[in-house]
Amino acid sequence: MKKIIIAIDGPAGSGKSTSAKIVAEKLNYIYIDTGAMYRAITLKWLKSSLELNSHNLKFITDNSVIELIPSENGQKTILDGIDISFDIRTPEVTKFVSPVSADYYVREKLVEQQRLIGKNGGIVMDGRDIGTVVFPNAELKIYLIASIEARTKRRLKEMLDKGINISEDEVRKLIVERDIYDSKRVVSPLKKAIDAIEIDTSNITIEEQTNKILELANKIIGEKNDCNNK
Numbered sequence: 417m418k419k420i421i422i423a424i425d426g427p428a429g430s431g432k433s434t435s436a437k438i439v440a441e442k443l444n445y446i447y448i449d450t451g452a453m454y455r456a457i458t459l460k461w462l463k464s465s466l467e468l469n470s471h472n473l474k475f476i477t478d479n480s481v482i483e484l485i486p487s488e489n490g491q492k493t494i495l496d497g498i499d500i501s502f503d504i505r506t507p508e509v510t511k512f513v514s515p516v517s518a519d520y521y522v523r524e525k526l527v528e529q530q531r532l533i534g535k536n537g538g539i540v541m542d543g544r545d546i547g548t549v550v551f552p553n554a555e556l557k558i559y560l561i562a563s564i565e566a567r568t569k570r571r572l573k574e575m576l577d578k579g580i581n582i583s584e585d586e587v588r589k590l591i592v593e594r595d596i597y598d599s600k601r602v603v604s605p606l607k608k609a610i611d612a613i614e615i616d617t618s619n620i621t622i623e624e625q626t627n628k629i630l631e632l633a634n635k636i637i638g639e640k641n642d643c644n645n646k
Contacts, residue, residue, distance in 0.1 A: 418640040419445065419538030421553075422633055423546035426560035427598070427606060428591050429567025431617045431625055432542040435560065437490060438626045440540040443633060448484055448533055450543035450550070452493040453526045454517035455504035456482050460495060461516060462508060474521045482529070505575070507582055510590050514597040523603050544598055547609035555636050557612035558629055566618045567591055 424436045433449055440447035460480055466472040483494040493501045516522060530550050534541055547557035568588040575582050598606035608614060613632060617625050
């Protein structure tokens with residue numbers, strides 16, 4: 417059967433990663449969390465004590481090996497042979513991931529890797545520029561949105577469940593700041609692709625939103641296979 421590329425974009429806390437994981441599992445596709453790659457570079461920069469500038473970020477990017485490995489508990493992020501899946505979700509990394517991911521060279525190199533991973537289809541990739549930059553020709557593009565209240569509560573629960581001690585006000589502040597930064601950056605800003613299908617997840621369950629995406633995906637997959645069989 418023909419396998420397609422599914423791009424899921426949206427701001428923090430809109431349900432991208434959770435939806436993408438479930439959709440990938442249901443379709444027996446590979447799930448790729450591109451945000452983890454930018455977080456890995458951010459973590460390495462934070463540990464380096466180097467000044468935040470393009471020269472240093474280029475050095476770090478060129479000397480980093482990032483692997484995204486599927487596991488029973490979701491995607492594992494491996495940086496230079498070390499599992500950093502937990503470390504990249506700390507508030508400190510969240511605070512700096514926007515300026516790091518806005519760097520032209522970092523973005524160019526990681527997008528190159530993302531395209532290689534997904535070139536043969538059969539993937540569900542989530543991020544902020546998948547449908548606009550990484551895979552503008554993806555067969556299915558989804559753009560998730562949600563109210564700031566819903567997104568804050570989701571992200572707060574996620575962080576507390578991981579043992580990260582943070583207040584609701586702090587989480588809201590981080591989300592608002594990232595929304596502004598990501599939407600206004602020059603390189604690959606957060607925006608909805610013209611042909612993306614928007615889904616508001618504020619008041620629907622994970623099951624409802626994933627069912628909507630699966631319905632759309634299965635329709636496209638069916639149409640493509642019908643064409644191949646003619």
